[in-house]
Amino acid sequence: MEDILIRNGLITTHNRQYKSDILISGGKIKNIGEKLIPEDKNIRMVDASGHIILPGGVDPHVHMSLPTGNGRSSDDFESGSIAALSGGTTTIIDFVTPERGESLHSALSKRKKEAENSLCDYSLHMSITSIGPETEKEMFEMVKNEGITSFKLYMAYKSSVGMDDKDILKAMDMVKRAGGISMIHCENGDVEDFLNEKMVNSGKTGIGNYTGSRPPEIEIDAVNRAILFSGITKCPLYIVHLTTEQGVESILKAKKRGLHVFAETCPHYLTLDDSVYEKGEKGAKYIMSPPLRKIHDIQRLWDGLNDGTLEVISTDHCPFNSKGDDYSGPDDFSSIPKGVGGVDHRMSLIYSKGVNEKRISIHRFVNLVSTRPAKIFGLYPQKGIITKGSDADLVVWDPEKSSKITAKTQFQNCDSSVYENFKITGAPSIVIAGGKVVFEKGNFDLTRAKGNYIYRKR
Numbered sequence: 017m018e019d020i021l022i023r024n025g026l027i028t029t030h031n032r033q034y035k036s037d038i039l040i041s042g043g044k045i046k047n048i049g050e051k052l053i054p055e056d057k058n059i060r061m062v063d064a065s066g067h068i069i070l071p072g073g074v075d076p077h078v079h080m081s082l083p084t085g086n087g088r089s090s091d092d093f094e095s096g097s098i099a100a101l102s103g104g105t106t107t108i109i110d111f112v113t114p115e116r117g118e119s120l121h122s123a124l125s126k127r128k129k130e131a132e133n134s135l136c137d138y139s140l141h142m143s144i145t146s147i148g149p150e151t152e153k154e155m156f157e158m159v160k161n162e163g164i165t166s167f168k169l170y171m172a173y174k175s176s177v178g179m180d181d182k183d184i185l186k187a188m189d190m191v192k193r194a195g196g197i198s199m200i201h202c203e204n205g206d207v208e209d210f211l212n213e214k215m216v217n218s219g220k221t222g223i224g225n226y227t228g229s230r231p232p233e234i235e236i237d238a239v240n241r242a243i244l245f246s247g248i249t250k251c252p253l254y255i256v257h258l259t260t261e262q263g264v265e266s267i268l269k270a271k272k273r274g275l276h277v278f279a280e281t282c283p284h285y286l287t288l289d290d291s292v293y294e295k296g297e298k299g300a301k302y303i304m305s306p307p308l309r310k311i312h313d314i315q316r317l318w319d320g321l322n323d324g325t326l327e328v329i330s331t332d333h334c335p336f337n338s339k340g341d342d343y344s345g346p347d348d349f350s351s352i353p354k355g356v357g358g359v360d361h362r363m364s365l366i367y368s369k370g371v372n373e374k375r376i377s378i379h380r381f382v383n384l385v386s387t388r389p390a391k392i393f394g395l396y397p398q399k400g401i402i403t404k405g406s407d408a409d410l411v412v413w414d415p416e417k418s419s420k421i422t423a424k425t426q427f428q429n430c431d432s433s434v435y436e437n438f439k440i441t442g443a444p445s446i447v448i449a450g451g452k453v454v455f456e457k458g459n460f461d462l463t464r465a466k467g468n469y470i471y472r473k474r
């Protein structure tokens with residue numbers, strides 16, 4: 017494996033910014049210092065003058081090749097990981113979703129097969145969709161032997177993967193004993209089912225009615241219940257894709273009470289509002305759950321990211337082609353698979369809308385897209401930091417590079433983008449993953465990229 021010496025870059029972490037050289041060898045950061053002299057003449061030199069060096073991004077919430085009633089999400093692990101790398105994300109965490117009653121081990125081995133062709137490092141969260149006699153034992157084995165320390169629970173989707181409150185409490189109690197963390201999809205599934213049925217029965221399924229089937233109150237109710245359950249079971253809680261102002265307030269209160277409650281939001285909830293659903297069938301590509309919200313929610317989410325109430329920005333990357341076989345629209349939310357892409361644009365979007373527009377500092381940015389997710393999910397300090405001995409996952413970031421997002425030029429496998437024509441400034445110039453330059457000035461060297469399954473710690 018070739019050695020690399022990065023010179024003249026401005027190293028930027030969650031709490032420091034300083035000029036230094038970085039020596040990479042054997043896939044790891046071997047040394048950091050001023051004016052490092054290469055021992056080997058064949059070393060690859062990278063001049064990073066005028067650039068920022070960031071730790072590789074960690075996106076802890078993606079769904080590659082996700083099976084749904086309307087077909088699989090359009091990125092598999094190969095295309096999705098290429099998209100991730102193109103945007104500076106060098107580690108992704110996806111999910112294992114066992115059928116009800118299926119053993120966690122058998123679901124894991126199937127999902128690992130699908131994930132094998134990932135070109136960036138990856139790990140998996142385990143979903144718990146039912147409680148059986150073996151569940152607790154298997155959870156302990158996941159934590160101990162498989163490096164899976166996080167368990168996803170759904171308050172929504174009760175007819176498929178969701179569970180009722182009592183089973184969610186039981187699962188959290190087990191997760192606590194196993195030394196893991198619970199991740200909860202917070203929407204009140206019964207209310208959502210009721211509203212959805214009512215709208216379908218009365219033929220009110222136009223895109224413009226979508227938010228009515230998943231109003232903010234069903235998230236707020238579920239967030240409060242999840243926090244209550246976390247307090248009762250003492251199980252650490254990570255709330256996925258938070259969207260509402262009141263949700264942020266509830267998390268702030270929980271943190272003040274000393275509860276171990278963490279939360280993420282996603283770029284789409286920070287950059288788009290629910291007025292897009294008024295576009296009729298043209299709003300179809302914005303169908304996601306939870307739906308987009310109001311301007312005041314967006315404002316509170318940014319404030320929450322800035323003051324530390326929200327600690328992670330993930331993408332919930334789950335694109336679907338809008339004109340392909342998966343689509344049976346047009347103006348009918350009930351028949352459209354729910355999800356949007358973004359793994360390739362997460363870092364540029366947040367840098368543009370967050371750092372450039374002065375909503376968050378550059379250190380907060382690094383924390384949100386890399387360091388905090390690495391810490392919360394047991395990847396730190398292997399990932400999420402630039403320090404001696406860490407994996408050499410680095411982004412040589414060009415803070416001046418301006419471009420426009422379009423579906424035509426994106427790396428994710430999808431024929432549309434919710435960010436079409438968004439202008440962004442700040443993008444990777446070079447991406448180094450596992451100690452190898454895999455992406456440089458818009459071009460991939462895929463022969464060099466190879467993702468490994470990462471065992472996580474408690």
Ligand SMILES: [Zn+2]
Nearest residue numbers: 077078079332
């Ligand atoms: Zn998700």
